[in-house]
Amino acid sequence: xxxxxxxxxxxxxxxxxxxxxxxxxxxxxxxxxxxxxxxxxxxxxxxxxxxxxxxxxxxxxxxxxxxxxxxxxxxxxxxxxxxxxxxxxxxxxxxxxxxxxxxxxxxxxxxxxxxxxxxxxxxxxxxxx
Numbered sequence: 001x002x003x004x005x006x007x008x009x010x011x012x013x014x015x016x017x018x019x020x021x022x023x024x025x026x027x028x029x030x031x032x033x034x035x036x037x038x039x040x041x042x043x044x045x046x047x048x049x050x051x052x053x054x055x056x057x058x059x060x061x062x063x064x065x066x067x068x069x070x071x072x073x074x075x076x077x078x079x080x081x082x083x084x085x086x087x088x089x090x091x092x093x094x095x096x097x098x099x100x101x102x103x104x105x106x107x108x109x110x111x112x113x114x115x116x117x118x119x120x121x122x123x124x125x126x127x128x129x
Contacts, residue, residue, distance in 0.1 A: 074080070
């Protein structure tokens with residue numbers, strides 16, 4: 001049987017030296033990838049522990065914020081503020097002594113001297129046809 005081959009197509013080189021060269025290139029590529037992955041893992045080895053620490057701190061701060069919010073609400077209660085005001089010598093407005101004083105009328109504002117405006121004249125000429 002004869003092989004039909006198109007003219008101008010290159011023949012496939014299947015020699016042992018070619019395959020050995022290809023295998024060596026792929027082996028070097030895989031070794032470089034392996035070294036890169038090991039280096040990345042080495043450089044990021046503490047990321048997980050740092051993330052765990054930060055997550056724990058965030059949980060603690062969230063709990064502390066909730067506790068402080070409840071404390072602020074209890075301290076800013078109206079009854080508590082009233083007790084604090086009385087303890088510091090403040091009085092109710094209804095019970096406080098009131099003093100009245102007449103308020104004088106304000107003096108008229110000084111009006112700046114008016115600048116005379118130029119005289120404007122309008123001339124209209126009507127023409128009927």
